[in-house]
Amino acid sequence: MPSNDLSAAKTTTSGGRARRLVVLLLIAGATTSCDQSSKSVIFDRFADSPPIEYLGGIFRLTLVLNRGGFLGLGETLGPSLRWWLFTIGVTVTLAMVAYMALSQRLELRGLAALGLILGGGLGNLLDRVLFDGVVRDFANVGLGPVRTGVFNLADVAILTGAAVLILEGWLSSSDDPDETAST
Numbered sequence: 001m002p003s004n005d006l007s008a009a010k011t012t013t014s015g016g017r018a019r020r021l022v023v024l025l026l027i028a029g030a031t032t033s034c035d036q037s038s039k040s041v042i043f044d045r046f047a048d049s050p051p052i053e054y055l056g057g058i059f060r061l062t063l064v065l066n067r068g069g070f071l072g073l074g075e076t077l078g079p080s081l082r083w084w085l086f087t088i089g090v091t092v093t094l095a096m097v098a099y100m101a102l103s104q105r106l107e108l109r110g111l112a113a114l115g116l117i118l119g120g121g122l123g124n125l126l127d128r129v130l131f132d133g134v135v136r137d138f139a140n141v142g143l144g145p146v147r148t149g150v151f152n153l154a155d156v157a158i159l160t161g162a163a164v165l166i167l168e169g170w171l172s173s174s175d176d177p178d179e180t181a182s183t
Helices: 002-045 079-103 108-130 153-175 177-182
Strands: 052-054 059-066 135-143
Touching: 002 059, 002 079, 002 108, 002 135, 002 153, 079 108, 108 135, 108 153, 135 153
Parallel strands: none
Antiparallel strands: 052 059, 059 135
């Protein structure tokens, strides 16, 4: 009898892992597809256009080929170092995110957040591989002189996923009665 219990546990675990993989791949795939599609449409349609403002200048469409990381950080680094940091480093990080998603028991929110991070990272990594080390950015928001850097949907997905993970950790730690009692 005990061997049946073990095989049932293994089936449940591998079934759970398979479900997590499907959810992760669906979210990451949809995120990457939306990111790549938006970049292709916007860069094809507005390639020769000056920046275009919408909503009274709150949203600005500005096409930028970003050699750096998030918001252009590291753009002045040499090409070899940029390649190691933003191509190899990102690939390793994305592999770790996928491993985390598949090896841990996560609630759907946490898994979705990792899917957004993975999909956004893959979207920007595809740009680096396909477009000679650059990422296509196009969106800028703000009011008057207070504006964000230029970004894309992949950046939004990565930041959204990170925010969900941070909130998830904060909410779960505030729900833990042992933690609350000791502070």
